[in-house]
Amino acid sequence: MTQNKDLHFKTREVHAGVEPDPTTGAILTPIYQATTYVQDSVDDYLSKGFSYSRSGNPTVVALEDRITALEGGVGTVCFSTGMAATSAVMMAMLNAGEHAVLSDVVYGGTHRLSTRVLSRFGVEYSFVDTSDAQNVRNAIKENTRLIFTETPANPTLKLTDIAAVSDIAREHGIPHCVDNTFLTPYFQRPLELGADFSMHSTTKYIDGHNVTVGGSVTVTTSENLEAVQFVRNCLGSNMSPMVAFFTLQGCKTLSTRLEAQSANAMKIAQFLESHPMAERVAYPGLASFPQRELAEKQASGFGAMLWFEVKGGVESGKKLMDTLQLWSLAENLGSVESLVTHSVTMTHADMDPAERQRVGITDGLVRLSVGLEDPDDLIADLSQALDRL
Numbered sequence: 001m002t003q004n005k006d007l008h009f010k011t012r013e014v015h016a017g018v019e020p021d022p023t024t025g026a027i028l029t030p031i032y033q034a035t036t037y038v039q040d041s042v043d044d045y046l047s048k049g050f051s052y053s054r055s056g057n058p059t060v061v062a063l064e065d066r067i068t069a070l071e072g073g074v075g076t077v078c079f080s081t082g083m084a085a086t087s088a089v090m091m092a093m094l095n096a097g098e099h100a101v102l103s104d105v106v107y108g109g110t111h112r113l114s115t116r117v118l119s120r121f122g123v124e125y126s127f128v129d130t131s132d133a134q135n136v137r138n139a140i141k142e143n144t145r146l147i148f149t150e151t152p153a154n155p156t157l158k159l160t161d162i163a164a165v166s167d168i169a170r171e172h173g174i175p176h177c178v179d180n181t182f183l184t185p186y187f188q189r190p191l192e193l194g195a196d197f198s199m200h201s202t203t204k205y206i207d208g209h210n211v212t213v214g215g216s217v218t219v220t221t222s223e224n225l226e227a228v229q230f231v232r233n234c235l236g237s238n239m240s241p242m243v244a245f246f247t248l249q250g251c252k253t254l255s256t257r258l259e260a261q262s263a264n265a266m267k268i269a270q271f272l273e274s275h276p277m278a279e280r281v282a283y284p285g286l287a288s289f290p291q292r293e294l295a296e297k298q299a300s301g302f303g304a305m306l307w308f309e310v311k312g313g314v315e316s317g318k319k320l321m322d323t324l325q326l327w328s329l330a331e332n333l334g335s336v337e338s339l340v341t342h343s344v345t346m347t348h349a350d351m352d353p354a355e356r357q358r359v360g361i362t363d364g365l366v367r368l369s370v371g372l373e374d375p376d377d378l379i380a381d382l383s384q385a386l387d388r389l
């Protein structure tokens with residue numbers, strides 16, 4: 001019943017993957033905190049589906065089924081972190097001597113994984129401006145085996161046309177993976193738009209409460225499901241049952257949180273646009289956002305991430321972040337608590353400064369992850385900090 005695709009999103013996010021516990025009737029799938037699973041006989045090995053918790057765990061499977069019910073596709077693999085999820089896709093799809101095309105604006109950790117780890121194992125990368133799908137086509141080489149885009153991208157919110165890039169990918173027989181962390185399946189479903197993988201840092205909106213770090217990859221074929229599961233089992237980068245349990249509870253309110261948080265984000269973006277100390281404000285819901293049309297075409301909401309620059313450059317930006325009281329200066333995003341991040345010194349510190357500038361991650365960029373607090377309080381706090389500059 002709980003995987004019934006005819007049920008609405010809001011029902012699936014509460015129920016999918018979970019049935020009352022068969023022995024006790026507990027309404028929540030328990031935390032199966034066990035390393036190993038006793039087998040009935042040698043001949044019946046794996047008859048209950050589990051052998052060892054690195055290979056699979058019932059609480060984690062409940063979350064995997066929930067995410068599949070939200071993203072679409074044939075199955076999901078959950079990981080210890082979002083970075084473990086990204087690593088698994090890359091390691092499953094790429095061999096030494098092969099090439100991947102990536103968005104030039106991606107989470108700093110994805111950039112670091114490609115340029116400083118997998119490159120040492122002979123994988124070649126091109127970072128291109130995927131906001132123009134033709135750049136993806138032009139970057140494809142004989143040995144290209146993966147296209148990896150992040151949209152909206154962290155932190156500039158640059159968008160990639162998922163359907164257009166997926167068409168190009170399919171034409172060349174190359175899988176397309178989308179990092180869907182910023183919008184979640186409630187607002188954007190990459191697999192329905194033609195992508196082959198949709199991945200998440202579940203640490204962000206899927207958990208939503210700053211409780212866990214985790215990751216997921218949802219796929220469209222059983223071959224890719226097996227390939228990603230195989231890498232996870234080899235690396236031992238699976239999600240723990242406790243994390244899966246917390247995430248199963250947090251994601252029940254995904255749509256409600258996103259609706260409220262994105263409404264707050266719109267109000268805050270409009271406030272900032274009217275404030276004389278805020279220079280450039282970027283939020284996909286604003287009429288001034290350069291890719292607003294694409295945002296409306298491929299997603300059903302604008303999300304709760306935005307950024308702006310303060311007049312007076314980096315020094316003013318730092319002062320603002322230190323003066324805010326309700327907004328926490330922190331690395332994460334997507335939680336019910338509102339957070340402010342200085343991307344250059346925090347999330348994208350390892351990127352080459354010239355490359356950072358080139359792709360628009362400027363020194364004065366102040367990234368806001370808008371939470372669930374009353375928007376008037378969030379605006380009042382921003383207002384007092386801006387007025388002090």
Ligand SMILES: Cc1ncc(COP(=O)(O)O)c(C=O)c1O
Binds near residue numbers: 082
């Ligand atoms: C868009 C995006 N993808 C992936 C990650 C990596 O996720 P995690 O921190 O859970 O490893 C992050 C983390 O900030 C992110 O923002």
